[in-house]
Amino acid sequence: MILDKNYLSHVDDIEYFPDTMKALHLFQEMGYELFVVTNQSGVGRGYFSLEAVYVIHRQLQNDLRENKLHPFKDFAICPHTPDEKCHCRKPSGQMIQELIEKYHINLKHSYMVGDKIIDAESGHNAGINGILVRQVHKSDFPYYKTLLDFANHLKSNP
Ligand SMILES: [Zn+2]
Structure with a gap:
């Protein structure tokens, strides 16, 4: 979980919530694989390149390793704008479905965690x-104040 920076495109702009690494440790201790599924319409809008997104993702991997975590298993990126009407952009489930097929992921024991309703919807x-x-709008999806709260919930309700 990183702070939402509206078109994060530079590694200097990466800023984690204080409990993020601890939460990721808990997930990995429980045996979960971690993936990133991200809408990057800034690419389609020409604000930055896909290569800039890859640079960010490489930095995330380094940050995880520095915190003694396994790196993310994979990244799924939608680089399109809403106007392009692609099939991958969240809330579509397509990017997640492709990961599920590629890695033979168990549906029942998998979670799409995000701070926007479209994230939960895509799951x-x-x-x-x-x-x-960390989002404020009411919805029917289970809600936790922080990623660590969710990790602790999973740990006590395996
Ligand atoms: Zn797309």
Whole structure:
């Protein structure tokens, strides 16, 4: 979970919530694989290149390794704008579905966690559990104040 910076495009702009690494440790201790599923319409809008997104993702991997975590298993990126009407942009479940097929992921024990309703919806649309953290709008999805709260919940309700 990184702070939402509206078109994060430079590694200097990466800023984690204080409990993020601890939460990721808990997930990995429980045996979960971690993936990133991200809408990057800034690419389609020409604000930055896909290569800039890859640079950010490489930095995320380095940050995880520095925190003694396994790196993310994979990244799924939608570089399109809403106007392009692609099939991958969240809330579509397509990016998640492709990861599910590629890595033979168990649906029942998988969670799409995000701070926007479209994140939880994309999980739901792919047949996995949608979870919301750190957002304020009411929805039908389970909600946790922080990623660590969710990790602790999973640990006590395996
Ligand atoms: Zn797309």
